[in-house]
Amino acid sequence: MIDQIKVLLKSVTGEACTPKAIWKLVYTAIGYVSSFFAAAVLLKDLTGYDILERLIKGHWKTVLIVSLLSSCLHNRKKVNCCKKVSNCDIQIAISVKDIFQNRTANSYVIPTNTFFRTQMDNEYISPNSVQGRFQLKYFNGKLHDLDGLISKSLNSQEIKGLLTSDCFGPVIKYPIGTVAKIDRKGKHFYFVAINDVNEYGKPIGQSIEHVSIALTAVADAIKRMGHYDNLCIPLLGSGHAAIQGATKEDVFQQTVDFFIQCDEKLASKLIISINPKDYLDEKIDLTRMEKYLDYRCEFGKMITSVPCKKA
Template identity: 50%
Template structure:
């Protein structure tokens, strides 16, 4: 089975099973199920009294076990944890959505791809990890033609007039660019913003891991999109929380900072911001979606 499909199944199962072991949650499921069962039976009795139609009541009595099962199933669906939440700033015409999903399963026009300050794309020796957003992007679109991707990145940096600092790593001479630098890659009608989020050593391992990298990177991508990008639907991963390995970059901290930057921006940067939470992070209980939802609703209402 495809890994993405299996992750979606596990996320769905977890959303139905959230906190079901606690007594309060069990009681909530029970009385919700009773409520649905009672509503169905009451409606059947009402049909009999008002219209003389007694078949529904007879079915409920004859197949009461099926009615109970329907009530339980509907109760689970009713009480399952939502794996996405949305907010809207009416005055700024800005929509924000936080959802548990693989980044590239999200329908958007533009995507942010975190990368290193060398803008390296080499995957040998796990220099660019297969588990990273950049690695997934490259395998999906440029698996057999990494050279084309390198050319597109270099062309974007050159068009901006950015001259990197001479440097080197195990793969030879290269250029190092400031954190927050963005290279725009247009491919198959979509836009991909390669965003430099962290320095790496000569082996491609992150270094100088400070939370200010997240702030600088967010500023960089907003400025770039405002100047060179497109005001459309933008999907972003939680920068700094994965292979960048920035210790202070907890999922909720980064989500809140991302929401803040777009909500507080004086310019309209995007029509809709979609923040992607990796299924693995959700499955490992690294984020509280209820807290995220409250924070987003508060920021959208009161800015």
């Protein structure tokens, strides 16, 4: 909630620091108040009519409110945008908010490890990661239920894994790109294995190729057992997976390109979720992202499409 308030302040001021953001709003509002009074005085000097001056003095509270609203509009920067792909029945949106605050989405992509571990002890799964936030929101205190649902999904697909062990004991390691589909509270969640981890849950052997493998695997899972609806996806591999070379902008472009060029419809609307902290820390450039999205949505289908087949 605090991050969302900071995002709101930054969106209307351009300042990540809350005191600076508030001050920018205030002094811009003061500028508008001064402009209103200056206009009233100028009208009186030129024509002799003081009606505007009396009106402003008699409704000074309204003038302050209008000035503050004008200040917000003057400094406002967009943090969300949505574009329709040309000649294709799909919309792609950029949303700066926690992934699970995108309530218009029906399905979500959750990056995970090849062990499909859910333990949060010693931050094996970080509570700040997408998977960690999912577990706290939907399975807080009931991780055994989540483990059962993941195992059920993997077993139903007859996916073969390799028996190994980590700090919690025996575990099955699945290939990169393995997807387990979980249904919870009317929503659909696609857990996709995007990185290997050591016995303590720390990422190892990261590769930028894992991002494309994960995207292809999610597309295949949607076609086999998913739903054509609003899909929300984070910037895969650019967070706690710590994939070398997976910069946020590169992953964003790769995600946009993949869904635009795919030869089958995977979603009616794709929502690319940007972590508010990344926006506040200026790790992303929303203006560049929107320009890229606008260009690709307008001309993307002119490029030869690529089939969405499982890697």
